[in-house]
Amino acid sequence: MGLRGAGIERGRPLRFFFDGTPIDAFAGESVASALLAAGVRSLRASPRAGAPRATFCWMGICQECTVVADGVRRPACRTEVRDGMIVLTGTVP
């Protein structure tokens, strides 16, 4: 069951894509939590140093988790995952 514990009630299983890689998730999860559970640790690169960036505040404030979900830049921690969603590594100008 990986990082998802037994005994926890989940939404229906679904699949989305992160930079072309299929990611299994459950309805109701955020993109950020589904990616973390799948072992993804970097959601974008910092604009100057190119350093890997990921979640920090988990509440939509810091923008560290910005990704491009179905063509729109969004914080992954505040975006609910959808079946077939196309998520790309984010960019922050």
Ligand code: FES
């Ligand atoms: S982790 Fe801060 S906005 Fe998503």
